Structure formats: structure tokens, C-alpha cells
Amino acid sequence: LADPRGGVWRTGSTEVFEVYPGGALLQWGVHAAGYKRDDARAARGRILDALLQRWPVPDPDALAACVAGDDALDAFAAAIVAHLASCGETIAPDAPLTDPTEGWIHLPVG
Numbered sequence: 466l467a468d469p470r471g472g473v474w475r476t477g478s479t480e481v482f483e484v485y486p487g488g489a490l491l492q493w494g495v496h497a498a499g500y501k502r503d504d505a506r507a508a509r510g511r512i513l514d515a516l517l518q519r520w521p522v523p524d525p526d527a528l529a530a531c532v533a534g535d536d537a538l539d540a541f542a543a544a545i546v547a548h549l550a551s552c553g554e555t556i557a558p559d560a561p562l563t564d565p566t567e568g569w570i571h572l573p574v575g
Contacts, residue, residue: 482550485570486542492572501535509538520545549573 490497495515500508513531522528522541530537549555555571 480551482547482555482571483569484543484546484550485572486539486546488570488572489542489546492575500538505535506532509533509535512538513541516542516545546571546573 510532550571557571
């Protein structure tokens with residue numbers, strides 16, 4: 466991910482977007498408390514169901530991985546937000562407010 470100009474800019478100008486899955490879930494109104502525990506398969510399943518209503522995934526192995534572990538579910542949510550950021554559908558800090566290499570967490574619009 467290293468940018469030849471020196472560093473990775475998370476503003477999107479280098480096609481790298483800093484995202485926060487937990488923040489995205491809150492923004493979408495998805496109740497996510499406790500989904501990171503090992504025994505939280507049911508909670509991850511509910512979160513996944515909410516995400517699949519808008520972003521369907523036909524791969525049963527990917528779906529199973531999202532229910533089995535929070536890392537896969539976070540990766541799925543992060544991928545959605547990165548896609549939305551690339552389409553200009555995220556909220557990010559104004560340019561003067563942050564260093565372009567830190568603090569540019571993109572959150573989905575609505």
C-alpha cells in the first residue's frame with residue numbers, strides 16, 4: 466500500500482480509505498453490541514442478515530466465515546464502506562481538519 470510519493474494517504478486520493486466497521490454499523494442503525502465475542506455467532510448472524518438486505522453475497526463460504534468470526538464480518542463491512550467511499554458516498558473530515566495520513570475514517574452516508 467505504500468505510495469511512491471511517500472506514505473499512504475487515507476483521504477481517498479491514493480485509492481486507500483480508512484474505515485471503521487463498528488462506526489459503519491452504527492451509521493446504518495445495525496445493533497452490534499457484543500458481536501466480537503467468540504460465542505456471539507447469533508449476534509454476527511443478525512448483523513450479517515441486516516447487511517445482506519442491501520448488499521447480497523452469493524458465496525456461502527464467505528457468509529459462513531462472517532458468522533463464524535468477527536474478523537470476517539468486519540472485513541465485509543469494511544469492504545462495503547471502501548466501495549461506498551470510492552463512489553463518494555461516505556462522510557469524512559474536511560481536509561484542513563486532519564493529517565492526510567491519519568484520522569480520515571470514512572463513514573457511510575445514512
